[in-house]
Amino acid sequence: MQFTIQEIAKLVNGQVDGGTATVITGIAKIEDAGPGELSFISNPKYAKFLDTTQASAVLVNKDFPATQKTVIRTENAYVAFLTVLRTFYPDNDSLHPGIHPSAVIEEYSLIDDDCAIGPFVYIGKNCTIGGGTRIHPGVVIGENVTIGEDTILYPNVTIREHVTIGNNVIIHNGTVVGSDGFGFAREGDIYHKIPQVGTVVIEDNVEIGSNCSIDRATLGETRIKKGVKLDNLIQVAHNVVIGENTVIAAQSGISGSTKVGKAVVMGGQVGIxxxxxxxxxxxxxxxxxxxxxxxxxxxYFGYPARPIMQAKREEAAMRRLPELIKRVAELERMIKEMKDGG
Amino acid sequence: MQFTIQEIAKLVNGQVDGGTATVITGIAKIEDAGPGELSFISNPKYAKFLDTTQASAVLVNKDFPATQKTVIRTENAYVAFLTVLRTFYPDNDSLHPGIHPSAVIEEYSLIDDDCAIGPFVYIGKNCTIGGGTRIHPGVVIGENVTIGEDTILYPNVTIREHVTIGNNVIIHNGTVVGSDGFGFAREGDIYHKIPQVGTVVIEDNVEIGSNCSIDRATLGETRIKKGVKLDNLIQVAHNVVIGENTVIAAQSGISGSTKVGKAVVMGGQVGIxxxxxxxxxxxxxxxxxxxxxxxxxxxYFGYPARPIMQAKREEAAMRRLPELIKRVAELERMIKEMKDGG
Amino acid sequence: MQFTIQEIAKLVNGQVDGGTATVITGIAKIEDAGPGELSFISNPKYAKFLDTTQASAVLVNKDFPATQKTVIRTENAYVAFLTVLRTFYPDNDSLHPGIHPSAVIEEYSLIDDDCAIGPFVYIGKNCTIGGGTRIHPGVVIGENVTIGEDTILYPNVTIREHVTIGNNVIIHNGTVVGSDGFGFAREGDIYHKIPQVGTVVIEDNVEIGSNCSIDRATLGETRIKKGVKLDNLIQVAHNVVIGENTVIAAQSGISGSTKVGKAVVMGGQVGIxxxxxxxxxxxxxxxxxxxxxxxxxxxYFGYPARPIMQAKREEAAMRRLPELIKRVAELERMIKEMKDGG
Known part of the structure; x- marks a missing residue:
């Protein structure tokens, strides 16, 4: 696929500073791009690469400083880059509508004709799956599961019984939605299992990375709201609610019944x-x-988490502690001397 | 399913304070329960919800304070709640005894007639699987594996060769039992793999969450003893032994050859x-x-772990460190002044 | 299988101190070994077990102190132990060359005749798989994947589209190679998915544990170089490069675009x-x-990571902080007294 710089500018509603006729044949990171390739600078940290990049054109934000390179100025360089990326690399999922003959689908399940169901997929009874949804090989779906439209379940995902999944959801490989919450009643040294009879609801436009564990509620529901993005290897315990458009990086874990607000941003390996x-x-x-x-x-930052300014101040103080101990010993020596001398 | 309050009291061997004839049609958390529903208060923290709950009856401990709500007093409200929960939501696994025609079972394996083996299950040769055990879709079991009675392996679990699993064990989706331990012999910069020829033994009444990794021993065995409960995404390295009735929360990891005692309780994301x-x-x-x-x-608590009182004392001291640095500087100034003045 | 001590010494190019005729029938750890078994001491920490071990012979390093036990002295006791281990426990993978009839292999894929493809394996179109490679049950391989020779993919591994895997690679159960990197462009509160159109390259002699997530690059590639060893439940984000012979313990995570050098050693639960x-x-x-x-x-050590001597010094100072606060208060009291007294 190839486009002129002019055509790309039109695609992203941008303005070209420089030549418009050059043909672009690919996309690359600013530090890697070669002739004929388009790149982008969104984070100012990467502006330093502009002098040395071989890219034929660079997408930048409107207010980017003047430069001799050919740039395409747009409202949001990153979003423009996305648009171009999707044009150069259209979604070519190899899984096409239809049900692979090896799939096993139990009775009373309603699968839209426009669904794609891959090999070795198991779907329990009483499930409903919307149009445009793609269920990749090795996925197992329990009974009474509802899945919306245009959702993608990648290979070896498991969706347990009674779970509800919305539209335009993406769930990556190996992730489990609806395993039992971790609930036991202690009697002496013995732990009795508390049946986990609640469920999980995954709302529209959620993306969940690979090898995550999202537990079902004890009673009621675990809920992941619209637009939430979870990275890989994340633990979401029973009865947790995650608010709209919250983003959580890999290997973080949220313990039972915690409510996370909207538009929260968590780094990796956070524990709540x-x-x-x-x-x-x-x-x-x-x-x-x-x-x-x-x-x-x-x-917030730290272990235990506290306001970041406080955490940074304490961390800096910590650096000075070994020296402080010496200073206190010196003060004690001086005072002893003064007293003795006095 | 529905029961009168009287019938529920009888079921849990409890005493009713209030009306006994009301019909209960469901169970809910104290803060969510509506009319016709039963709830429970075990943790005193939740007693505050008693005034506002719409529940028709509440299970409480014997010594719970007097109240105008209808309560059922029992020895242990949580265990009573479990009993009622199991009555309202009996275990209705959709997997029934029998072997699905798509399953592949190698020669010399002995599968009890009362086992349920789901679609796309693979069982290697020389395995023995006891009665009442349910192997869900997509499970892979290597050769020479022994599994006891009434055990449940949820979809996409893998049990590697030569592993032994007891009775009444539950293993959730995506968990791997018996992958190779992480053992290498370094020679210069090259690492040679040490064959991991030991095994894993999972004793009776163990429950393991989803997406855990339990490695086989280098020599000998990794052993998870009776009644242990593991949450999700937990790492158990080669030759680890976990003692009876120990409970470990999500994303914790135990390194090679460590012995964990009985009735230990670990929070999430602990590293050993x-x-x-x-x-x-x-x-x-x-x-x-x-x-x-x-x-x-x-x-114990902290990084590094130390007795919790010490950890809390040091943490509190840490909060005061930035101020302490100022106080020491002030002391130094004063002493200088006194010396100079003197 | 059994060998005399003499035969084992020959196998590892070692020298016997003691009787050479005893027959060895097994291998065990020094603290567990019984009569007729061979053990080894590589780490001097374990030398204390020599007096009490029941082992009939012990592999030790050349410079090991003189002893009355029968020992076999070699250049590197651990490597010698490995050699013996491989002789006693030869690799007996139950998966033999050939394609199981239940496997689904799409068109234009080239599978070497010497490959073993297990039940319920799915291989997308345009894949190439080299001789001696074994693909265990439940593995899913996307389209345009290249896998070298003598590589092992254990059950329920997923390899996503366009990934390249070298020779002699081992990937354990449940691991995902090539799931989408975690990349979104924020516009107000909404996150737009950035298509992850790059790939992953796993070079020769890499071993990856179970339930790991290795993400594909946004553009370009995520690369794991020759001889790298990853333990279980590890997160490798998009565009990460891990240098040759680096070893990473369980539950560690490396964030996007980070470059890790050669021969790096990371403990467990490290975050980068x-x-x-x-x-x-x-x-x-x-x-x-x-x-x-x-x-x-x-x-390096700590949170945040700093040179280990500094971290240890600060940690020791931390232990003394509660007492230091008291000492400073005492100094303040004394100075006040001196001033008042003066």
Whole structure:
């Protein structure tokens, strides 16, 4: 596929500074791009590569400084880059509508004609699956599951019984939705299993990475709201609610019954205790340990998590502690001397 | 399904304070329950919901304070709640005894007639599987595996060759039992693989969450003893032994050859070094990092893990460190002044 | 299988101190070995077991102190132990060359005659798989995947489209290679998915544990170089490069675009930020959090990671902090007294 710079500018509603006739045949990162390739600079950190890049044109934000390179100025260079990316690399899923003969589908399940069901897929009874949805090889879906339209389940995903999944959801390989929550009643040293009879609801436009575990509720539901994006290897315990458009990086874990607000951003390997509330628009730094509720609109960091300015101040103080111990010993020596001398 | 309050009291061997004739049609959490529903209060933290709950009756412990709500007093409200839960939601596994025609079972394997083997299950040769055990779709079992009675393997579990699994074991989706331990012999910069020729033994009444990795031993065995409960995404390295009735929360990891005692409780994201002993009845707080053996019956916390009172004291001291640095500078100034003045 | 001590000494090019005729019928750890078994001591920590072991012979390093037990002295006791282990326990994979009739292989894929393809394996179109490679039950391979010779994919592994895997690679159960990187462009509160159109390259002699997630690049490639060994439940984000012979313990995670050098050693549960460089031969202690690049040949530890001597010094100082606060209060009291008294 190839386009002129002019054509790309039109595609992204941008303005060209420089030549418009050059033909673009591919897309690459700014530090890797060669002649004939288009790149982009969204993060100013990467502006330094503009002088040395071999790219034939670079997508930049409207207010990007003047330059001798050919640039295409747009409202949001990253979103423009996405548009071009989707044009150069259209979604070519190899799984086409239809049901592979090896798939096993139990009775009373309603599969839209426009669904694609791959080899070795198992679908339990009483399921409903919407049009445009693609179920890749090796996926197992329990009974009474509802899945919306244009959703993708990648190979070896498991959806357990009674789970509900919305439209335009993407779930990557090996992820499990609806395994039993971790609930036991202790009697002496013995733990009795508490039946986990609730469910999981995954709303529209959610994406979940690979090898995640999303547990079903004890009673009621675990809910992942619209537009949430989860990275890989994430733990979501029973009865957790994750608010709209929240983004969580890999290997983080959220304990039972915790409510996470809207538009929260969590780094990787964060741990959140159970039965607490995380406010809207909270940001939590990587590897933080959160044991108490967090107020909205703040940035937190550390183990235990605290407001980031406080965490940074304490961390800097920590650096000075070995020297401080020496200074205190010196003060003690001086005072002893003064007293003795006095 | 529905029962009167009287019938439920009888079921849990409890005493009713209030009306006994009301019909109960469901179960819900105390904060969610509506008319006609039964709830429970086990943790005193939830007692505050009693005034506002719409539940028609609430299971409480014997010594719960007097109240105008209808309550059913029992020895252990949580265990009573479990009993009722199992009555309202009997285990209705959709997988029935018999072998699905798509399953592949190699020669010399003995499968009890009362087993349920789902679609796309693979069972290697020389396996023995006891009565009442259910092997869900997509499970792969290597050769020479022994599985007891009434055990459940959920979809897409893998049990590798020569592993032994007891009775009444539950293993959730995506979990791997018996992958190779992480063992290499370094020669210069090259690592040679050490064949992992040991095995894994999972004893009776163990439950393992989804997407866990339980490695086989280098020599000998990795052993998970009776009644152990593991949450999701847990790492158990080669030659680890986990003692009876120990409970470990999600995303924790135990390094090679470590012995964990009985009735230990670990929070989530705990990391334990290799070749150490964790005593019986130890409690370890979430995200702790344990690099040395821990004595029995103590509570530990932190990175590195230390007795919790010490950890809390140091954490509180840490909060005061930035101010302490200022105080020491002030002392230095004062002493200089006194000396100069003197 | 059985050998005399003499035969074993010959096999490992070692020298016997003691009787050579005893027959060895098995191998065990030094603390477990019984009569007729061979053991080894490589780590001096285990030398204490020599007095009490029941082993009939023990492999030791050349310079091991004189002893009355029968020992076989070799250049490297651990490598010798490996050689014996492989002789006693030859690789007996139950999966033999040939394609199981239940496997589904799409058109234009080239599978070497010497490959073993197990039940319920799916292979997309345009794949190439080399001789001696074994694809275990339940593995799913997307289209345009290339896999070299003598590679093993264990049950329920997923290899996504366009991924390249070298020779002598081992990938354990449930691991996913090529799931989408975690890339979104934010526009207000909405996150737009950035198509992940790059790939993953796994070079020769790499071993990857179970339930790992290795993401494909946004553009370009994620690359795991020759001889790298990854433990279980590890996250490798998009565009990461891991240098030759690097070893990473379980549950560690590496964020996007980070370059890890050669012969790096990472403990378990380490987290590494994105877009940084980790130098060659770096060692990183377990549970460390690395937010900035690390210089080659150093040992780092802690959260945040810092040179280990500094981390240990600060940790020791931390232990003394509660007492230091008291000492500073005492100094303040004394100075006040001196001033008041003066």
């Amino acid at each position: 205790a159970g039965h607490i509330d995380i406010g809207d628009n909270v940001t939590i730094g990587a590897q933080s340990g959160v044991s108490k509720g967090l107020r909205a609109d703040q940035v | 070094a290799g070749h150490i002993d964790i005593g019986d009845n130890v409690t370890i707080g979430a995200q702790s990092g344990v690099s040395k053996g821990l004595r029995a019956d103590q509570v | 930020a994105g877009h940084i460089d980790i130098g060659d031969n770096v060692t990183i202690g377990a549970q460390s959090g690395v937010s900035k690049g690390l210089r080659a040949d150093q040992v």
